[in-house]
Amino acid sequence: MYIIELQRWNITQGIPAKPYTDADYQMADSNIIGINHALEHARTAGYSKAILPKGEYALCFPRVIKMVSNLTFDLNGSILKVIYDSDRKSPFDTRTTTDYYNFKGNSIEFDNVHNSHLIGGTIIGDRDDRSFSNVAAERKMEHTYGVVFNRSTKYSSIKNCVVRDYMGDNITFSSSAVRELAEFNLNLSQNNLDYAAGQVISAANTLTTGFIAIPQDTNISTFLITGAGYSRLTALMTKEVDVFFFRADNTFIGVLKKRRIYTDISIPVGAAKMRMVFFNEANPSKNMQITLKFGSIPHHNLVEYNEVFNGHRGGISLGGSYNIIQHNVIRDNGKGSNSFLDGKPIFSDPTRYGINQEDSFGDNCVIRNNLIYGSNHGILAGCYSIQIENNHIYNIDSIGINLYSLLFANIRGNVLSNCTTNIGLMTSHFANAYVNISENSFTGGNMSFFANNTYQVTVTNNNFVDVPSMNLGIDPIKCVFKQNRIKYSSLTNTPFITAYSIEDCIIESSSPKELVLRIYHQNGCTFKNLTISLQTQNGTTQGESVFIDNCEYLNSTVFNLIxxxxxxxxxxxxxxxxxxxxxxxxxxxxxxxxxxxxxxxxxxxxxxxxxxxxxxxxxxxxxxxxxxxxxxxxxxxxxxxxxxxxxxxxxxxxxxxxxxxxxxxxxxxxxxxxxxxxxxxxxxxxxxxxxxxxxxxxxxxxxxDYNPQTTFKTEVTLQEETLVVHNLNTEYPFILIFSDTKTMIQPLIKVVDSNSILLQDSQPQKAQVVVTKI
Known part of the structure; x- marks a missing residue:
């Protein structure tokens, strides 16, 4: 354990007051330089932990504190604060413009490190000092970040810290790698490669790249395929590729088949080049919109037991793979329609959030056991898979959890309340995308899966209280909605549920309540204290049917109204x-x-x-x-x-x-x-x-007193030898009976057609004729 020597490393305690002087900025810059030197010294000297003496320390942009591998940096309860002035130029701002409020930077970076940990302090960003005197322009600023994980960082963490008041995100993950190859010439040709020798062979429905050089850094043993720029999706028709590896002299090593995007692909020892084969492709001029990330993106990192708040745009932006955000309080980031109560304006774009993956990608990130509230959106998650479990999300002005551009999401055990929309689905962009929503509790807020629903969705064993509208779509395959409990207690307007089918659900109201069901199939459900208006989604344009089986209704009304x-x-x-x-x-x-x-x-x-x-x-x-x-x-x-x-x-x-x-x-x-x-x-x-x-x-x-669909009754008097009885409303074969059994006549009966018979008798009688289907 190394206790950082402040005087030795020219680190000064104390945060100056505004207006800041050049000397204040110089002191803050020296603090960062000194901390970096101290951390490097601790690592070189073999320490596993470096402790900053408790106090207050000024930071500034653009210099950053660089975390070190195999070392824990203990802030020891200290406060680190960025000093910033929106209206005066920093001596470190080398730009020639006068928009001083756009001067940007980060405070602490995990940059291509492993087993590096930040614990136990408060980190305050530049928003705290900003004047927003030019409100329209400065409120758009989003490019300062507190703690950043980037460039292949792995097995690292931030724990027991307060991070607040940055303009972009207080904590952010960048889906970046130690080496990247983007927007490069793939030299595509309409061919395939031979799996035994790696030689080019003709093919009609595949494209093959030219040779791609593999960086020869000794620590790079994997790579992955991602999108290009802000487009994370790639333009590949098939999201799996075959990768062929070669030595420097072009001798073939071997092939790895069906390697999917966003997933690490191992590089064989001795490989200097590779070629890729894209399937279901026929245009060699096509822009595949891919980036190769060598050395992996940040993975298996941890953000836990922190308090993250007052981020101008957001709290945490998540990216990379297998990163975990857990046991944090993430509050009042990316405010909604109401401004921050400190009088500072909100960010200009609606993508304000507690946690977001908007510009990132990765696989199997986990968000669990967090308290998230006071944001415009709670969680915006996409690309490639996500686990969202056991979070409490409330007081969200827009969407609690919004999913987009992903293959798989598991939303389980969360509590959402007072969100305008609880869960939203945007376009998946993946084949066979699946979302599981189970064992959650929702109070208030809407549910809408209808627009652009390209997911298979299972909604089971959830509790919904006073949710005014639930639109699950009407595709019989897309959404399974079963074993959910829905209750209305204080909702004043009329709720509605739209779905193709629901199964084994309990829907009740604590007092008599009208409910609109736009559902085609209902099975095994229980309803209580409800006036249920049975409707369909397309009822205004076509006649439709509703089928209900094995349901139970208590103190209710079932209403079919045209x-x-x-x-x-x-x-x-x-x-x-x-x-x-x-x-x-x-x-x-x-x-x-x-x-x-x-x-x-x-x-x-x-x-x-x-x-x-x-x-x-x-x-x-x-x-x-x-x-x-x-x-x-x-x-x-x-x-x-x-x-x-x-x-x-x-x-x-x-x-x-x-x-x-x-x-x-x-x-x-x-x-x-x-x-x-x-x-x-x-x-x-x-x-x-x-x-x-x-x-x-x-x-x-x-x-x-009979069924006119199967029976025809009429009273006739046979005054002639023949009589035709019309409009029987039945089909033969039939039984013909005369009601006067004492004078039963036995006429000759001839079938004229399915609606008429001919009676012939030589003894006319008066009797009631009953014609019944057999």
Whole structure:
């Protein structure tokens, strides 16, 4: 352990007050030089730790503190502060312009080091001193950084520090390598290479590069393929390449097949050159937009137990591979619509954040167990894969977690609250991109996966509270939404959920609440205290159907309403309804039908006074109930059908087939079919069993006691030897029965067509004819 000797290295304690003099800047610059010399001395002398005596120390731009391999730099509770003046020129600013506020720099760099660690201090950036007197221009400045990991740095860390008030990011990772080759001539040709000898062979659908020199630094044993400039994606059709290696005399060493971009590729011992083969490519003039990173980008570094705040644009920009950000407080970076309460303005671009990968790339970075709040965006993550786990993200003005340009993301165990949007998806740019969202808690904020959704998404076992809108898209393959719990407690507006299907979810409200479901398939779900408007995504342009199976409804209303939409058919099977109303309606939409079919369901009435309801001002709506069990346990039960608008005429039809109605009271229930007859077009009750129920006298104008889809009834008098019975509404074969069995006639029956029969008999009789399908 080496305690840094301040006098020996010309390091001065104390931070001067503004306005800063040239001597102040010289002192700050000398501090950085002295610390660098002290760290180099500690390493050379064999120490594993260098300790800075506790105090306050001035820093300035553009000189930086350079971290050293195999050494821990312990700030020992000290404060290091950048001195800066937006309105006066620094003596180290060699630019000839007068925009002093654009003078930039970094404070501490991990540059191509390993096993290097920074611990235990406070590092304050230039934003603290800025005047922003030229607000429009200075607020755009984003090029000062606190602690930087770059150029192949590995197995290093920053821990137990406070880093704040830099204009770009307080902590940043640069996806840079010790050697880089960008925007170079690939010398592409429409060929392939022989896997045994590395010789050029003809091919129609591959491109081969010319020889590419490999840097001969002794510590470079890997490289990777990335994008060029700010485009991280490359223009390769196939994101995997074959790499052929050669010695300096062009003798072939061997080939590594299917090496994907953003992933380290080993360089064989003795390799001086290489060639690459790109697949599914046919244009030798194409710009592949690739960069070769020799020696790897920063990897396996750690940022933990720090407090990072007041970054002008952001808190931490993440890049490289296998880097971890954990157990940090990342707050008030990249403020949103409201400015910092210190009166300083916000950054001019909306990409303000707690953590960001906007201009970086890498594989399998990890963000876990952090507290993130007070930013415009929480986490912006992309390229190539990301793990976001067990973070608490709240008070975010825009998006809590936004994903883009990546192949895989795992979002698990996070708590998000008071974010405008919880999770957003932008274009993936990768084939077979996958996002797993599981075991998170979301309070407030929207969810939107619909726009540009090129991902396969699984959303399971999450808890959603007062999320006003969830748009999961309507592609039946893209999104799986199951075993989630959704609750509404204090939401004032009407929430909606858009998806192709949901499965095994619980959706409830603490008090009666309207909910719009634009979902085509619902299976195994439970709903409570909800008035559910069943809609579809394309209902305004085409008739669509909703299928519901094995669901349960408690104290709710299931409503199929046609309102400026096309026809909608709802089929509900094997479901349970407890004190839940089935409602159909049509408002101001001429010629369109709302139909609900219940089949093999259980309906239980404990407190409600009716089962079915309408909301109609014109034809028409249909409710059909088949093979259901209806149990009534309410002595105040009034009628089966409640009409909201009693003055409309013949707008509603109901069909009850083969159902079992049971009243659980001691004395029989006097049942009414409906509260008003005018809206009824037809009431069909066929083959139903009513137990402990007294039925009303049916109205013959609308009542049918048979199924008109399978049966035709008419009363005829055979006064002639022949009679044609038309409009049977059935198909043969059929059974023909006369109701007067005492004078049963046996006419000669001839089929005219599927809707008519011919009766012939020499003994005319009057009887009721019943034609029933076989």
């Amino acid at each position: 309102l400026a939409t096309k026809e909608r058919y709802v089929k509900i099977t094997r479901s349970i309804f407890t004190d839940t109303i089935i409602k159909a309606g049509n408002i101001n939409t001429a010629g369109k039908i709302a139909k609900i079919l219940l089949e093999d369901c259980q309906l239980k009435v404990i407190a409600n006074k009716y089962l079915f309801a309408t909301d109609l001002n014109q034809p028409k709506a249909l409710i059909e109930v088949r093979n259901c069990s209806i149990e009534i346990d309410n002595a105040d039960f009034s009628y089966l059908i409640h009409h909201d608008k009693p003055v409309v005429i013949k707008v509603f039809a109901i069909s009850l087939y083969k159902n079992n109605f049971v009243y659980k009271g001691e004395s029989p229930l006097k049942l009414n079919y409906y509260n008003h007859i005018k809206p009824m077009e037809i009431f069909i009750s066929a083959d139903n069993d009513f137990q402990n129920i007294l039925l009303p006298q049916p109205d013959p104008a609308i009542f049918l």
